[in-house]
Amino acid sequence: MFINRCLICLLSLGVLVFSSCEKDEPDPINQEELITTLTYTLTPADGGETVVLSFRDLDGDGGNAPEISGGTLSANTTYAGVLNFLNETESPAESITDEIREEDDEHQFFFTSTLPGLSFIYLDQDDNGAPLGLSNGLTTDNEATGSITVILRHEPNKSATGVADGDITNAGGETDIEVTFPVDVQ
Amino acid sequence: MYNKVYLNLILYLLAILPLAGQDCAIRISGTVLDEATNLPLSYVNVFLQEPGKSTTTDEAGLFYLEAVCKGEYHILLSHIGCEAEEIQIFLDRDTSLTIILEHTAISLEDIVVEAKRNNYDNQPSLSVSRQKIEENLNKTLSGLLENETGVHILKNGGGIGKPVVDGLFGNRLTILNNGIPQSGQQWGNDHSPEIDPSTADRITVLKGTNAIAYGSGNLGSVILIEPDKIDRETHLHGGVNYAYETNGRGNNVNVQLQKYSSILAWRVNGTLKKYGDRKTADYFLNNTGSQEANLSLQLEKSWNEKVFVDFYASTFNTQLGVLRGSHIGNTTDLSEALNRKIPFFTEPDFSYQLEAPKQKVFHHLAKLSAKYFKDETQSVEIIIAGQINDRKEFDVRRSGRTDIPALSLRQYTFNGDIKYRKRFSGLWSLEVGTQNVAIDNTNDPVTGIFPLIPDYFSWKSGIYSTLSKPINKLTLDLGIRYDYENQNVVTLNMDLSQPVRRFQNNFHNFGGVLGLKYRLSKNQSMTLSTGYATRNPAINELYSMGLHQGVSGIEEGDENLEMEKSVKTTLDYKWLPSTKFSLNALAYYQNINDYIFLNPQDEIRPTIRGAFPVFKYEQTDAIIYGLDISTQFSITNSLYGLLKYSFIRGMDTSNDIPLINIPPNSLFGSLTFRTKKSMRIAKIKLEQFEFELNNRFTFEQKNILEDQDFAAPPPAYNLLGIKFSTNIILPKNKIRFFTKVDNLLNVAYRDYLNRQRYFADDLGWSLTTGIHFKF
Numbered sequence: 011m012f013i014n015r016c017l018i019c020l021l022s023l024g025v026l027v028f029s030s031c032e033k034d035e036p037d038p039i040n041q042e043e044l045i046t047t048l049t050y051t052l053t054p055a056d057g058g059e060t061v062v063l064s065f066r067d068l069d070g071d072g073g074n075a076p077e078i079s080g081g082t083l084s085a086n087t088t089y090a091g092v093l094n095f096l097n098e099t100e101s102p103a104e105s106i107t108d109e110i111r112e113e114d115d116e117h118q119f120f121f122t123s124t125l126p127g128l129s130f131i132y133l134d135q136d137d138n139g140a141p142l143g144l145s146n147g148l149t150t151d152n153e154a155t156g157s158i159t160v161i162l163r164h165e166p167n168k169s170a171t172g173v174a175d176g177d178i179t180n181a182g183g184e185t186d187i188e189v190t191f192p193v194d195v196q
Numbered sequence: 197m198y199n200k201v202y203l204n205l206i207l208y209l210l211a212i213l214p215l216a217g218q219d220c221a222i223r224i225s226g227t228v229l230d231e232a233t234n235l236p237l238s239y240v241n242v243f244l245q246e247p248g249k250s251t252t253t254d255e256a257g258l259f260y261l262e263a264v265c266k267g268e269y270h271i272l273l274s275h276i277g278c279e280a281e282e283i284q285i286f287l288d289r290d291t292s293l294t295i296i297l298e299h300t301a302i303s304l305e306d307i308v309v310e311a312k313r314n315n316y317d318n319q320p321s322l323s324v325s326r327q328k329i330e331e332n333l334n335k336t337l338s339g340l341l342e343n344e345t346g347v348h349i350l351k352n353g354g355g356i357g358k359p360v361v362d363g364l365f366g367n368r369l370t371i372l373n374n375g376i377p378q379s380g381q382q383w384g385n386d387h388s389p390e391i392d393p394s395t396a397d398r399i400t401v402l403k404g405t406n407a408i409a410y411g412s413g414n415l416g417s418v419i420l421i422e423p424d425k426i427d428r429e430t431h432l433h434g435g436v437n438y439a440y441e442t443n444g445r446g447n448n449v450n451v452q453l454q455k456y457s458s459i460l461a462w463r464v465n466g467t468l469k470k471y472g473d474r475k476t477a478d479y480f481l482n483n484t485g486s487q488e489a490n491l492s493l494q495l496e497k498s499w500n501e502k503v504f505v506d507f508y509a510s511t512f513n514t515q516l517g518v519l520r521g522s523h524i525g526n527t528t529d530l531s532e533a534l535n536r537k538i539p540f541f542t543e544p545d546f547s548y549q550l551e552a553p554k555q556k557v558f559h560h561l562a563k564l565s566a567k568y569f570k571d572e573t574q575s576v577e578i579i580i581a582g583q584i585n586d587r588k589e590f591d592v593r594r595s596g597r598t599d600i601p602a603l604s605l606r607q608y609t610f611n612g613d614i615k616y617r618k619r620f621s622g623l624w625s626l627e628v629g630t631q632n633v634a635i636d637n638t639n640d641p642v643t644g645i646f647p648l649i650p651d652y653f654s655w656k657s658g659i660y661s662t663l664s665k666p667i668n669k670l671t672l673d674l675g676i677r678y679d680y681e682n683q684n685v686v687t688l689n690m691d692l693s694q695p696v697r698r699f700q701n702n703f704h705n706f707g708g709v710l711g712l713k714y715r716l717s718k719n720q721s722m723t724l725s726t727g728y729a730t731r732n733p734a735i736n737e738l739y740s741m742g743l744h745q746g747v748s749g750i751e752e753g754d755e756n757l758e759m760e761k762s763v764k765t766t767l768d769y770k771w772l773p774s775t776k777f778s779l780n781a782l783a784y785y786q787n788i789n790d791y792i793f794l795n796p797q798d799e800i801r802p803t804i805r806g807a808f809p810v811f812k813y814e815q816t817d818a819i820i821y822g823l824d825i826s827t828q829f830s831i832t833n834s835l836y837g838l839l840k841y842s843f844i845r846g847m848d849t850s851n852d853i854p855l856i857n858i859p860p861n862s863l864f865g866s867l868t869f870r871t872k873k874s875m876r877i878a879k880i881k882l883e884q885f886e887f888e889l890n891n892r893f894t895f896e897q898k899n900i901l902e903d904q905d906f907a908a909p910p911p912a913y914n915l916l917g918i919k920f921s922t923n924i925i926l927p928k929n930k931i932r933f934f935t936k937v938d939n940l941l942n943v944a945y946r947d948y949l950n951r952q953r954y955f956a957d958d959l960g961w962s963l964t965t966g967i968h969f970k971f
Binding site: 032033034035036037038039040041042043045046048065067069070071075076078109110112113161164165167182183184185186187188189 | 521523524525526528529540541592593594595597636638639641643644645646647650651652653684685686688690691694696742743750801802803804805806807808
């Protein structure tokens with residue numbers, strides 16, 4: 011009968027068209043843009059012990075929590091600060107610092123701190139003479155406990171009010187890096 | 197339908213040959229042909245109404261009427277198996293006519309279509325006509341539906357939007373493009389459906405529970421985008437539609453061409469759109485332009501009045517800009533952006549330039565369907581279709597990587613359906629069908645970013661049956677459905693070695709609906725329908741992992757999610773006491789157990805980019821209920837009023853808190869002045885002149901808690917608009933002209949369902965002018 015024939019058609023289609031299928035294994039992702047590691051090396055201008063603040067998160071955003079290590083600075087001391095960035099998922103580890111330097115006009119670092127009297131200055135400029143911040147100077151005040159936050163903005167408005175002096179308020183852009191280190195001043 | 201036949205008849209008065217004649221001695225001769233076969237039709241009754249003369253056609257399909265006076269007449273043609281048709285004619289001399297009749301056998305398809313339309317009548321629905329689609333050429337599919345009762349739009353700026361019907365969207369809403377469930381990345385709140393509404397002759401929103409025949413029953417509503425059958429018109433016909441919109445300086449053009457022949461009927465439809473930066477009341481929204489290029493081809497062929505085959509292919513290609521100032525890094529950036537009056541990166545100048553962040557999407561569809569009519573009561577339809585959906589999203593990235601997509605997904609979908617329909621005596625009708633879908637979704641590793649959703653292959657097979665039976669004043673609709681779904685997923689883990697995990701999920705879904713339509717009186721009806729359905733957790737809900745840049749949050753799926761189980765009841769009341777007044781009210785109540793939603797966690801996770809809030813897919817019990825009311829009334833013969841109100845609430849009943857992203861209540865009203873008579877302004881004749889004043893008031897969404905969202909819902913707003921349209925009659929052609937202004941008062945406002953509201957105002961005033969030329 012017509013109906014029966016149709017029903018057989020209907021039911022058989024599912025079996026005909028699909029057979030169990032395994033999805034291919036995905037290719038590994040080459041996360042070349044990832045920043046896994048940040049080191050902030052602070053060298054006292056008048057000699058003394060170098061302090062290294064570091065951040066390390068090998069699996070990127072999400073996943074396992076990052077390892078953050080702070081440090082102890084001396085009171086009333088001026089340090090020369092150098093920032094260095096790595097992508098350690100690549101082998102050998104790739105320097106992201108170079109990438110930032112190549113696009114220095116699109117980047118700017120900002121430094122904030124909860125430590126009273128701590129001050130920062132920019133020691134490098136981009137091609138247009140605006141501050142960058144990979145190389146910077148830090149001066150401590152009296153003894154205290156607090157933190158230092160390093161921020162990298164991508165495509166900030168470098169000509170906005172206060173931005174050249176390191177004030178982030180009007181900078182805009184996206185935050186590529188924002189890491190806070192616990193710091194003691196003794 | 198009847199209109200079309202009537203028009204066809206007029207057009208088919210192929211030759212009105214002037215012959216010599218005198219008053220009251222005019223002779224009419226004619227040939228009646230069967231439209232399908234082009235063969236003469238004998239025994240057609242030909243009745244000249246005014247003098248009451250009649251005759252029948254002979255074996256050659258010929259007829260003669262003698263001694264007719266000069267004047268205007270109506271000729272009535274009737275034939276067994278044909279609907280009686282009437283044509284109007286002015287006689288002042290001997291006249292010869294060729295009349296082509298549409299035979300019923302050919303209309304079998306139409307009967308089925310009619311039956312389907314009647315099905316729509318048995319459940320709450322609303323539809324948008326071709327004219328409205330043409331006059332909204334500047335709108336997206338979502339935008340077209342914006343002022344319809346119970347429909348809202350979840351937006352991400354001016355050009356990106358997805359429809360929300362009675363509170364449900366995305367994975368919970370089915371969109372059928374030409375009968376094929378649209379298959380793309382529907383999980384993303386910032387992903388528009390990839391459909392060109394200009395290809396449709398009608399867009400219908402089914403709001404009841406009868407969606408069971410249209411796909412994996414989730415009891416959400418169904419949006420049907422349907423082109424008509426190609427007109428049986430043997431000459432080349434078509435139309436050109438052009439519209440310019442001031443906001444965004446957008447150019448829109450649509451061209452349609454079609455031709456029918458018994459060998460093959462075809463229709464081609466193409467659309468091009470280009471927009472630049474849109475503007476709020478006070479400033480430009482930089483990088484919110486868009487570009488679109490679409491093409492579709494429809495082919496139809498029938499054999500021996502028994503087999504009807506149609507082929508449809510379409511390609512949709514778009515590039516959509518996303519407001520630069522809405523692209524942010526971490527939560528610090530977000531709170532900074534929230535506190536700004538004007539977004540970062542706002543420039544004083546207009547530009548058509550599209551830069552990152554942007555989306556580049558294409559969607560191709562090919563569908564072949566064959567219908568076989570066993571006899572006048574039975575038919576079988578086989579549909580096969582393939583879809584390719586490709587989505588690339590570009591972000592602002594370092595070191596020239598902006599040109600590399602940050603998200604790149606390609607999805608292949610295969611659909612195979614068989615439907616059997618039978619009408620029994622007593623207007624019983626039965627439909628049995630199977631639907632099969634296979635989806636293959638793959639991430640392109642070129643992004644260099646861990647994909648938010650994993651690669652997967654899934655297939656789903658379903659069978660369903662619907663039955664409709666009228667019993668006196670009652671119409672009974674019954675439907676049952678079973679689906680089996682298999683998901684084969686491979687996820688990459690974020691560890692350094694990037695280990696692969698495999699998942700195999702199997703789901704069995706059962707669903708059923710019961711609908712009762714009761715005719716209270718000649719002009720009142722009531723429809724009660726209730727249905728049960730389940731929805732399987734979608735891939736993003738199960739396995740999302742990582743930072744969702746668009747929403748500044750880390751999203752985590754839960755591989756142990758269970759299917760959602762839902763019971764929905766709707767009560768629809770229609771009242772048409774006269775041609776001057778109508779009222780439609782729809783109340784709905786939907787209970788969803790194990791409702792899947794993205795729940796903000798207490799955790800803030802540190803990353804090198806700063807801290808991000810964590811969201812997890814969780815399940816709860818939820819209810820969504822609401823009321824849609826619309827009424828139309830005529831104040832005078834040429835002044836019409838329309839009022840629409842929609843109320844909606846969504847609650848998480850387990851935690852006794854509101855659901856997020858539920859549309860606020862809204863009230864829409866319009867007053868239209870419309871003349872049926874033609875009028876003359878200077879030497880130009882105008883026809884179907886229409887002037888409309890409309891107003892939409894959107895209430896504030898108060899049903900939400902402060903800690904459920906980044907920012908409080910925006911206040912209520914009111915948008916006023918005007919529209920003017922008319923036909924301009926030229927010696928040989930008609931042109932439809934329309935112009936409208938949206939947001940006439942240039943109100944600065946923000947909409948709760950627009951994600952851009954965190955960063956910027958919504959669109960300011962905009963004037964759109966368009967012409968539509970048909971030939």
